[in-house]
C-alpha cells in the first residue's frame with residue numbers, strides 16, 4: 385500500500401498537532417500525503433498579555449506558517465478557546481468535515497486529558513466516528529461507505545485509563561524539523577509556555593531560541609519516553625535505548641480497525 389494517504393488532524397488548538405504528531409505529519413508530507421490540520425478553537429486564550437482578538441489573528445498566522453512547512457492546509461475554526469463543549473452542533477460539523485475531506489486517517493485527542501477543549505474535541509470526534517456512515521445524520525453531506533481509521537494522539541494521563549500504545553514511532557530523526565514547526569507558534573513556545581510553566585525566559589537570538597526550544601522539547605519527550613519505556617523496549621529491543629523522541633497513538637475502537645499493512649501505511 386504505497387499511495388499517499390489523506391490525513392486529517394482534528395485538534396483543539398493551533399499547535400496541538402505539531403506537539404503530538406509533528407514527526408508523523410512530516411513523514412506523510414515527504415510521501416506526498418494530503419494533510420489537513422484543523423484547530424477547532426481559535427486559540428484566543430493562550431496568552432498572559434495579549435488581547436484575545438489580536439491573539440486569535442496572530443495564532444491563525446502562526447498556524448499557517450506551520451502549515452507551509454508541512455505543506456498542509458491548516459484551518460483555524462472560530463470556537464472560543466477554553467470554552468469548547470462536545471455539542472451536537474460540533475459533532476455535526478465534524479461529521480461534515482470528515483465526510484468532505486474523506487481521510488484515510490484521523491488524529492485527535494483522547495477524551496481523557498487535562499484540557500477541557502481537548503476532551504471536548506476527542507469526545508465529539510469519537511461520537512462522529514460511526515455517524516459518518518449513517519445517511520440520515522447530517523443528510524446535507526453525502527455519507528461515507530466506511531469509517532476512516534481514527535487514532536488518539538499521545539497524552540500521559542492515567543485516569544480512568546492510560547493511553548494504550550497501539551503504535552509507537554521513533555521520530556528522533558525528525559527532531560530538528562519538529563522544533564522548527566513548534567517555533568512557528570511563537571506566541572506559545574516563546575511567550576505563553578515560559579510564563580505558564582514558570583521557565584527562564586528564552587534567548588532573543590533566533591538560533592539560541594531554537595536551541596532553547598529543542599532542549600525544552602527533549603525534556604517533554606523524556607517524560608513520554610519514561611511513560612512508554614516498556615512498550616518501546618518491547619517493540620524495538622535494545623535499539624530502543626538510543627531513541628530520544630517518540631510519538632505514540634491509540635487506535636480508536638469505534639472506527640475502522642486497521643490491518644497490520646494499513647498500520648504500516650498510515651504510520652510510516
Ligand SMILES: [Zn+2]
Nearest residue numbers: 396397400499
Ligand atoms: Zn491544546
